[in-house]
Amino acid sequence: MKPITLCALIGASGMLLTACNDRNPAFNQLPDFIQGVVLQHDYDGITDDLLTAGLGADGLASATAPAFADPLNPTARERRRLAIYNNYRALVDTAPGGGYGELFGPHVGVTGDGQVPGEEFLALMSVPGSPVPVTVMVQVPDSFNVDAPCMVTAPSSGSRGVYGAIGTAGEWGLKKQCAVVYTDKGTGTGAHNLANNQAQTLDGDLTDQDVPVLFRAPLTDTQRGDFNAQWPDRFAWKHAHSRANPEADWGRHVLQSVEFGFYVLNEKFGRLLPNGKRLKTIKPDNTLVIASSVSNGGGASIQAAEQDQQGLIDGVAVSEPNVNPVVDRSFSIRQGEGPEITEHSRSLLDYTTALAVYQGCANQAPAIRDLAPLNSAFNPPAIGQNICQSLANKGLVSGATVDDQATDALRILNEEFAIQPEQNLLAPLHFGLAVAQSISMTYANAYSRSGVEDRICDLSLAATDGSGAVIPLAPAAEAALFSASNGIPPSAGVNIVYDQAEGQPTNLAASVSPSSSLPDYGLDALLCLRALAQGAHPETGAELTGDAAALSDAVASGIAEVRATGNLRGKPAVFVTGRADAILPINHTSRPYVGLNRQVEGSGSGLRYYEILNAHHLDVLNGFPGVGDRYVPLHHYYFEALDLMWAHLTEGQPLPPSQVVRAVPRGDLANPLTQANLPPVLPAPADADRIIHTGSQLRIPD
Incomplete structure (x- = not known):
């Protein structure tokens, strides 16, 4: 139990002494990391609300997005509504039969259509040593229980952006009557149009004025003018071009969001003294705090738990976390009777640049070419064949035919990079959506703390036309960027442009590489990113020299800054991950983190790991034929993880042991998903399903 200060006793008794001044922690104060004003809005749960922006469950499921009355001048409320609509649907499968409305959704388990009345507080914050603003938000539902906060x-x-977890941690927390604290973790849209100098304010309004904005590239007018003269109509993007490596501070962003949450709660519910001050009556020692979210958000909450020296967090429940564990080869990973994996814990940029380089060719491998969902629709075979030819000419794949070369590319990914075969069928779809390509470009810039003017690997960001040529972004599209962008182009009309493509700067996907004179998806640029990740030329293995070596060293330093320690400080934690995750391969994320945590915290660790069969990273894809019939929603198991953590922290129920959960695909989109497809995490799983540590090996059942 924490000691009670004299000032706290005096405040509780209603008396005041001069010793209890503004600097005393007994009084509620706006944290000094908050910049500028705090926007506050009330939502009645009828015309507008915290969770669905007034759309309700049916509105979120509708294929028709909410429109702006004036496309060039949307209101703040319209921008927020579209942002919530897009962010919810980006992570949750709302298609009929996929579980929405029956197994999950804003209206499941509650009365009404899922609208949640309450208050929302939005602000910008900073972390020491970084000038780049970070968005933070607190939602407090009217149902918040001050007696059990x-x-x-x-x-x-x-x-x-800041609404990116609205349909995941946001929905679960609001329905549990908890306050939910959000942060964009220094990413978000933050789009700066270098041609007109427009950027987004806190609520998404466009401005070219010198006022607080989400992000504006730190260029003088002269520097911006010079850049525009050579590279017109380009954008700077916050995650890629802030020169801040925001991932290095994700843990601090989350911890600061919790501190801001306590400030908001005490402003609302703290005891009001006669002098107008508020006592901190809602505090870490009487408030249950669960660190959560999915993907990058899950990784951020893990970092926060590792860095939590104040005891703000009680437990962790995350799904498919983007976590880069410290490399520890004293343990190995083995699935079933398969090969022992020792080359685990590769960094995000390492395995992602490998996917960017090889997957376009691997898509044509006979083993997956005709089985992978939407492969031919998203990946024109001619482009894949060109990629294979370019790779073969550079000695990066072997084989006399495209089939042989593609098979070798697939082998390289599975064997040399330990990417699970279960991920092979979804990887082509992700390549077609430019997932690895966009991550490689964004994170190479972020890790090296490069600016937009550096144009790493001759890549930039701009709108493009049907031929791939750079054009100005349409004004209506720019007005909607705050609401429509996922923060990592290609997104919302802005694409990755290869400035050194043959002929002219061209959309990367349509680019002809100078070294091959083939339309091979700008392979030269992707190989450049790969070289920065591995510190050597991919073709020869020779170490980089000169400026390239310095840039690669900067990338390596940035990666080192984001490595997770595996020390959760004894906090109970639950990870759920889909074995078929084709974005964050499990042999480099969740699995090695579990092994590292065991090395650090020993058998007394509170971490439990649930690996879900037939589940993957982006549930929204389950609405497509060939995907939804093969895979189940990981979202369901994420909410189960949160439920298990809640029961553990509030009722003392033990967390089930680590295990493989054998979810069953529905087989046909005409068959609605049912609970029978989604077996629960078991308190006493069969021995054949247990994930265990044996000596220096993490053993995963098939």
Whole structure:
């Protein structure tokens, strides 16, 4: 129990002494990391609300997005509504039969259509040593129970803005009557149009004025003018170009969001003294705090738990976390009777640049070419064949035919990079959506703390036309960027441009590489990113020299800054991950973190790991034929993880042991998903399903 200070006793008794001044922690004060004003809005749960922006469950499921009355001048409320609509649907499968409305959704388990009345507080904050603003938000439902206060963290997934976790941690927390604290973790849209100098304010309004904005590239007018003269109509993007490596501070962003949450709660519910001050009556020692979210947001909450020296967090429940564990080869990973994996814990940029380089060719491998969902629709075979030819000419794949070369590319990914075969069928779809390509470009810039003017690997960001040529972004599209962008182009009309493509700067996907004179998805640029990740030329293995070596060293330093220690400080934690995750391969994320945590915290660790069969990273894809019939929603198991953590912290129920959960696909989109497809995490799983540590090996059942 924490000691009670004299000032706290005096305040509780209603008396005041001069010793209890503004600097005393007994009084509620706006944290000094908050910049500028705090925007506060009330939502009645009828015309507008915290969770669905007034759309309700049916509105979120509708294929028709909410429109702006004036497309060029949307209101703040319209921008917020579209942002919530897009961010919810980006992570949750709302298609009929996939579980929405029956197994999960804002209206499941509650009365009404899922609208949640309450208050929302939005602000910008900073972390020491970084000038780049970070968005923070607190939602307090009207149902918040001041006698049993609780809080859930909701850092955004991916590079999304502050509403990026609205449908995941946000929904679960609000329905549990908890305050939910969000942060964009220094990512978010933050789009700066270098041509007109427009950027977004805190609520998404466009401005070219010198006022607080989400992000504006730190260029003088002269520097910006010079850049525009050579590279017109380009954008700077916050995650890629802030020169801040925001991931290095994700843990601090989450912890600060919790502190801001306590400030908001005490402003609302703290005891009001006669002099107008508020006592801190809602505090870490009487408030349940669960660190949560998915993907990048899950990784941010893990970092927060590792860095939590104040005891703000009680437990962790995350899904498919983007976590880069410290490399510890004293343990190995083995699935079933398969090969022992020792080369685990590769960094995000390492395995992602490998996917960017090889997957376009691997898509044509006979083993997956015709089985992978939407492969031919998203990946024109001619482009894949060109990629294979370019790789073969550079000695990066072997084989006399495209089939042989593609098979070798697939082998390289599975064997040399320990990417699970279960991920092979979804990887082509992700390549077609430019997932690895966009991550490689964004994170190479972020890790090296490069600016937009550096144009790493001759890549930039701009709108493009049907031929791939750079054009100005349409004004209506720019007005909607705050609401429509996922924070990592290609997104919302802005694409990755290869400035050194043959002929002219061209959309990367349509680019002809100078070294091959082939339309091979700008492979030269992707190989450049790969070289920065591995510190050597991919073709020859020779170490980089000169400026390239310095840039690669900067990338390596940035990666070192984001490595997770595996020390959760004894906090109970639950990870759920889909074995078929084709964005964050499990042999480099969740699995090695579990092994590292065991090395650090020993058998007394509170971490439990649930690996879900037939589940993957982006549930929204389950609405497509060939995907939804093969895979189940991981979202369901994420909410189960939160439920298990809640029961553990509030009722003392033990967390089930680590295990493989054998979810069953529905087989046909005509068959609605039912609970029978989603077996629960068991308190006493069969021995054949247990994930265990044996000596220096993490053993995962098939």
